Amino acid sequence: MTDHPRNAEEFVELVAALRFEDAFNPYSDLCSDFDRPDAARIRRRNLVMVLEAAIDRGVHSIWVARDLGYRGGRRTGLALTDEVHLRAHADLLGTPPLARSTNGPVMAERTATVIWQMLVAIKQPVFLWNVFPLHPHASGDPMSNRCHTRGERLACRHIMVGLIHLLSPHHVLAIGRDAQLALEDLGVAAEKVRHPSYGGQAEFISGVSTHYGLDAGDRHDSAPLFA
Template structure:
């Protein structure tokens, strides 16, 4: 079985042009001293808390500049780090940036579902870094196919570490990446660009429960 240490080492070895690796790269605008190490420890703490009890993985496409780039955790912004600790049992989760905690709309919608689940899924991206437009790190772009393929061994290590579990792709891009790797998944609409209601409805079908209260909170 792939170990957490092996996965973290693989993460830190990967580097691409116009891609921010939150576990090795330092943002001169927002990061505190030692920020890459803090983000690495955030991920390590989450993996330690969920080790041996992952039933489901939620997959996004890649990290966003307001979310996982800053926290080191997929689908999670700074506004929900405390929620992450409470729900997952992770003990060593810290902010790695200066200034006020930044909230990301997509992460807010996703965490309104996560807060209601009995079993915390593992959160990951098919491309686990932050790709940005050349000259503007405060931007998001879709990763390139070759960039994703260069992370195939890392994806395999993640699946080896979790063991047999269900895969949920949040958005068609995440689903396409998983399918290309020969993996079967359940796909739900991504909550961005007006997809909040469809995302929640999709999760209701998967988990066979009512998340309608989440839809109301996501709107206001």
């Protein structure tokens, strides 16, 4: 693909068209266990709204993690965002309310909780994304998480490139070493903070605090993006 998406709707259409084995696409697939009948449409609309707001308002940075998780982005269609933080995500970029696409109790994700603790603290518009923008899972176990493959990553490079073209951020912040290495593989330069999972919460909070110049009371222009 040589042409970049011209707007948020074109970008979301590109993401919705992605197909991989053992990977749930929240913008075109439906989960028979939890999703409402129009869940994919709701998630597409959520993503369009936050991306349009980011384009219109401008964002200083994109935070990029590795891939969507089954408790968070699989259900919301928004990277690093669980259902508990849909309102916070709308407030961050000033969008209309973001809708739930699932039935049953609201589900929380530990990673999203820590991410949003810091997003609220820094008080800056940030766009959230994943190197692999779908939910990869183990074969036969859709409610599990696996790391995407290099082939899957490279097949989605046009998505990452298109997003940076739309937003023109000052820098990309990789959430975790895996995300940084994956971005490097795509030719995208990124600074790194520790991922908050697996005992990394304190290091993540410290890293983001340092990156944004926060002092302890706040904790509740860069290199080219393409190498």
